[in-house]
Amino acid sequence: xxxxxxxxxxxxxxxxxxxxxxxxxxxxxxxxxxxxxxxxxxxxxxxxxxxxxxxxxxxxxxxxxxxxxxxxxxxxxxxxxxxxxxxxxxxxxxxxxxxxxxxxxxxxxxxxxxxxxxxxxxxxxxxxxxxxxxxxxxxxxxxxxxxxxxxxxxxxxxxxxxxxxxxxxxxxxxxxxxxxxxxxxxxxxxxxxxxxxxxxxxxxxxxxxxxxxxxx
Amino acid sequence: xxxxxxxxxxxxxxxxxxxxxxxxxxxxxxxxxxxxxxxxxxxxxxxxxxxxxxxxxxxxxxxxxxxxxxxxxxxxxxxxxxxxxxxxxxxxxxxxxxxxxxxxxxxxxxxxxxxxxxxxxxxxxxxxxxxxxxxxxxxxxxxxxxxxxxxxxxxxxxxxxxxxxxxxxxxxxxxxxxxxxxxxxxxxxxxxxxxxxxxxxxxxxxxxxxxxxx
Numbered sequence: 123x124x125x126x127x128x129x130x131x132x133x134x135x136x137x138x139x140x141x142x143x144x145x146x147x148x149x150x151x152x153x154x155x156x157x158x159x160x161x162x163x164x165x166x167x168x169x170x171x172x173x174x175x176x177x178x179x180x181x182x183x184x185x186x187x188x189x190x191x192x193x194x195x196x197x198x199x200x201x202x203x204x205x206x207x208x209x210x211x212x213x214x215x216x217x218x219x220x221x222x223x224x225x226x227x228x229x230x231x232x233x234x235x236x237x238x239x240x241x242x243x244x245x246x247x248x249x250x251x252x253x254x255x256x257x258x259x260x261x262x263x264x265x266x267x268x269x270x271x272x273x274x275x276x277x278x279x280x281x282x283x284x285x286x287x288x289x290x291x292x293x294x295x296x297x298x299x300x301x302x303x304x305x306x307x308x309x310x311x312x313x314x315x316x317x318x319x320x321x322x323x324x325x326x327x328x329x330x331x332x333x334x335x336x337x338x
Numbered sequence: 339x340x341x342x343x344x345x346x347x348x349x350x351x352x353x354x355x356x357x358x359x360x361x362x363x364x365x366x367x368x369x370x371x372x373x374x375x376x377x378x379x380x381x382x383x384x385x386x387x388x389x390x391x392x393x394x395x396x397x398x399x400x401x402x403x404x405x406x407x408x409x410x411x412x413x414x415x416x417x418x419x420x421x422x423x424x425x426x427x428x429x430x431x432x433x434x435x436x437x438x439x440x441x442x443x444x445x446x447x448x449x450x451x452x453x454x455x456x457x458x459x460x461x462x463x464x465x466x467x468x469x470x471x472x473x474x475x476x477x478x479x480x481x482x483x484x485x486x487x488x489x490x491x492x493x494x495x496x497x498x499x500x501x502x503x504x505x506x507x508x509x510x511x512x513x514x515x516x517x518x519x520x521x522x523x524x525x526x527x528x529x530x531x532x533x534x535x536x537x538x539x540x541x542x543x544x545x546x547x548x549x550x551x552x
Contacts, residue, residue, distance in 0.1 A: 124425050128432035135433055139440025159392060160408030161437055164430045166388035167412030171427075173377040174419060193370040200374030201381075208382030215386060222382065228343035229350065230379055232542070233372040236354040239539050242532035243358055249525070259518045266522030267529075274530045299523050302484045307520025309454045309485070310492025310513065316450030323439035323446075334435050335428055 129329045136327035177201060266303075270296045348547040351539050458489045488516040 135157065142150040180194035207221040215222040255261040272278035273296020282291040325331035353368035393409055396402040411430035418427035460482045461467055465474045474482075494506065495513030502510040545551045 124428065128428040131429060131432040132436035132439070135436030136440035136443075139437055140443055143444045156404050156408075157437060159405055160411060161434065162388050163393055163405065163408040163412045164415055164434055166384035167415040167430070168434075169380050169384050171416055171418055173381045174416070176373070176377050178419065190366065193366050196367060196370040197374040197377075200371045201378040204375050204378035205381055208378070209385070213386055213390070215382060224339065224343060225375065226379065228347045229371065230375050232347040232350045232539070233354065233368060233375070235535055236351045236539050237372060239532060239536035240354060240357060242529065242536045245525075245529050245532060249529075259514060262515055262518045263522035263525070266519040267526040268522075270523045270526030271530055274526075296526075298481075299519065300527070302481045303488055303516060303519045304523040306458075306485045306488025307492055307516045308524075309458055309489040310496065310517065311520070312450045313454055313489070313493060314496045316446045316454075319442050319446045319450075323443045326435060326439040327443075334431065 125332070125335055128335055129332070133327055133329060136323070140327075173201070266299055270299060273297065273299075344547055348543060351543060355539075454489075458486050460486070487512070492516050492520075 138150070138153065138157070142154045177198060180197045183194040184191045184198075204222065204225050207225065208215045211217075211220050211222055214220065216226075217223065249267070253260070253264050253267070255264050269292065272281065273293040278292040278296070322331060326334070350368050350371070353364045354372075356362055357365040389412075393405050397405055411433055414426045415430040416427075418424045461469070461474075462482060463472045463474055463479060464470065465478055491509045491513035493513070494509040495502075495517065497510075500506060541551070
């Protein structure tokens with residue numbers, strides 16, 4: 123019951139989605155619409171599950187007075203603030219000028235943009251430690267990264283000019299690397315991933331791969 | 339409210355940047371607010387878009403009762419919060435896994451194998467299929483050769499069923515060179531995208547907030 127039914131559901135739904143690609147006629151096309159809607163509803167509930175779990179973990183931390191429990195209070199309060207405003211404003215919660223929109227523009231956007239911008243420093247410091255031209259492969263990686271970075275800023279072409287190279291030379295090299303060698307490498311990786319995904323999907327549908335069900 | 343919002347945004351921006359000095363209470367406060375606000379943002383958005391818009395409105399207005407099955411599966415997902423009956427959440431999970439697997443078998447193969455191979459096999463001396471022979475520029479010819487050879491040798495490198503020795507090993511070697519350049523280029527591209535985000539935040543601090551740059 124705990125393992126057999128999930129395996130059966132996976133197999134039936136998986137086979138159905140393969141079949142509906144080849145048979146775009148009733149009842150498959152109709153079922154496809156229903157399944158897609160169910161998928162969206164389950165996806166929303168999964169996100170809800172994650173959010174509610176975050177609140178549960180934060181509340182537990184406050185209850186047990188674990189270290190930095192005060193920040194868990196901040197998590198719950200900020201969660202409640204946006205949820206209450208979002209629910210109060212109804213279906214038009216995203217309209218410009220609404221409270222939800224204000225929270226999005228002045229809290230969510232600056233925080234998320236700065237959080238990702240911070241990665242620039244960590245990537246730079248990590249690359250300083252990791253990028254050593256120890257062998258040919260590492261040197262190729264280093265030179266390609268250097269040229270792409272240099273080719274995307276005006277100073278790159280200025281350096282090229284100061285070295286006597288024609289204007290926009292380094293940016294052209296960067297574009298060429300991105301359009302040819304990078305494309306080739308990305309394609310090889312994409313094809314490899316796709317073949318792996320196809321074989322893993324087949325294993326899942328046939329019930330050979332069961333790790334997603336957990337250990338029990 | 340606009341001015342207060344700008345000051346608040348500056349407070350959060352500087353708070354996150356303060357982590358560059360070291361982990362501190364200001365950063366942790368901003369981080370906690372970010373976590374809470376992000377979770378709440380998706381909680382509300384998915385409620386109005388999916389639960390209310392997709393499920394409730396269609397049930398009440400169009401009597402689309404088939405959606406009740408999806409809602410039941412969604413509720414089962416939430417049962418994970420109740421440990422004694424948490425195992426029921428495997429049912430909707432298996433639905434999602436099965437649907438994703440079924441979709442990926444076809445879609446991944448069509449878009450990431452067939453289309454990629456088709457785009458790799460380009461005419462050597464013409465810009466595109468149907469064009470006269472030798473109409474392509476030397477830049478395009480070299481580009482097409484590099485893309486085709488790089489993709490093929492990259493795939494050879496990923497083929498581990500045969501030992502990388504001799505001519506096969508040589509091709510695998512060229513493949514790893516291609517992949518290393520790809521990683522380098524991707525890394526450089528990622529760094530620059532993060533830099534542009536940072537420039538955006540600095541533009542906000544020195545322009546919108548302090549008014550030093552116009």
